[in-house]
Amino acid sequence: MTPDAPATLFPFSDRSRRLQAEVRRFLDEKILPAEAALQAHAADPATRWTIPPLLEALKDDARAQGLWNLFLPDDTHGAGLSNLEYAPIAEITGRSLFAPEVFNCSAPDTGNMEVLLQFATPAQQAPWLPGLLDGRIRSAFAMTEPAVASSDATNIALPIVRDGDQLVIDGRKWWNTGAADPRCKLLIVMGVTDPDAPVHRRQSMVLVPMDAPGVRVLRPLTVFGYDDAPHGHVEIEFTDVRVPVANLLGASGSGFEIAQARLGPGRIHHCMRLIGLAQRALEAMVARARTREAFGRPLGGHGMAQEAIALSRCEIEQARLLTLQAAAALDAHGNKGAKDLIGMIKIVAPRMACAVIDRAIQLHGAGGLSQDHFLAQAYAGARSLRLADGPDEVHIAALARSMLKG
Ligand SMILES: Cc1cc2nc3c(=O)[nH]c(=O)nc-3n(C[C@H](O)[C@H](O)[C@H](O)COP(=O)(O)OP(=O)(O)OC[C@H]3O[C@@H](n4cnc5c(N)ncnc54)[C@H](O)[C@@H]3O)c2cc1C
Structure with missing residues (x-):
């Protein structure tokens, strides 16, 4: 890194500097030397969709050193760093494709944890947030659909229909990063709950357990041949998936x-x-x-x-x-x-x-x-x-x- 100009224009706090040095040392001494073994695990057909024990050991080590959840601006659950304090740390973790997960700072869990902290009730947080914050479980975010141009979020069409005290989900999503990971337990799904509302108030987000009946992973997708095992980017079919109305995040129409x-x-x-x-x-x-x-x-x-x-x-x-x-x-x-x-x-x-x-x-x-x-x-x-x-x-x-x- 060439920190001179950034450090002058954007003075980093002492805490950010200390964490930058610690994360850099951890990356150079522990993660980069482990890359070849982690790649070999991901290349072996017998192990590639399983979690390498070496990765879990690196996570334990990072957690024990306090190099954990550094992305979270909330200091009750995370490090309490500002975005400016975190930026140079995230830059260091970007040097290795494995590093963000080692520090529990990888997408899509980061965004999902932020959503749970910001929009979920304590009862909605309880089954998922502690496991995500601790790096024991993982999660995925399901917005994009194969049938519509999903870059325009108002096109999202998957119906989420109320039936008594349940929400019923039918349809297909794809590019759900991380949903093939055996530790993935939660899907945050965006779909249409209020089809007659103004265009930006039609969709909602719902918490769907990965093991809910009717959730079926159809296939992993590849990017230029890379499937990013064991996390994957997958296509998922929802067939008569039923979750309690209490799984709706925020108000109906706030997706x-x-x-x-x-x-x-x-x-x-x-x-x-x-x-x-x-x-x-x-x-x-x-x-x-x-x-x-x-x-x-x-x-x-x-x-x-x-x-x-x-x-x-x-x-x-x-x-x-x-x-x-x-x-x-x-x-x-x-x-x-x-x-x-x-x-x-x-x-x-x-x-x-x-x-x-x-x-x-x-x-x-x-x-x-x-x-x-x-x-x-x-x-x-x-x-x-x-x-x-x-x-x-x-x-x-x-x-x-x-x-x-x-
Ligand atoms: C590796 C990877 C991981 C992903 N992970 C996730 C995930 O975890 N969850 C999830 O929900 N989605 C995920 N996505 C999906 C991603 O967010 C969508 O692919 C993206 O939003 C675009 O939607 P689309 O593919 O439907 O493209 P479309 O909406 O069909 O757009 C196709 C193209 O149309 C053109 N276009 C669109 N709008 C305009 C415009 N206004 N002006 C000019 N041209 C335009 C652009 O060239 C665009 O690329 C992932 C994608 C990749 C590649």
């Missing part, structure tokens, strides 16, 4: 509002982690350029490799500063007040990470595309984030509308 609240911090966390991933790709690029020789000199002696390195550093630093600016705005003005800046980083950070990782792949030659380096999977993850949590175009259109309104 859109809850989705907006959930996505603000979630989007910024994704961007923070992407900056860490891009930074690691840049460091790999530099190491490669120093040591590999072609046409009589190290790759770093060729102008085009130098351009790849220099442009990557510029772009990472631009995105980092914008992300910190968005984090500071979120702390100062809340979700609504920071919405343009959050939209801006959601447009900028995934594109930046794709560009940087792509250059790193190129500098690694064919090996860069293979399983021997982290780059190919990192590219798949970064590319996904040009779609997940809303495609680029939706954020670009919203930002333009906001500016044109004045």
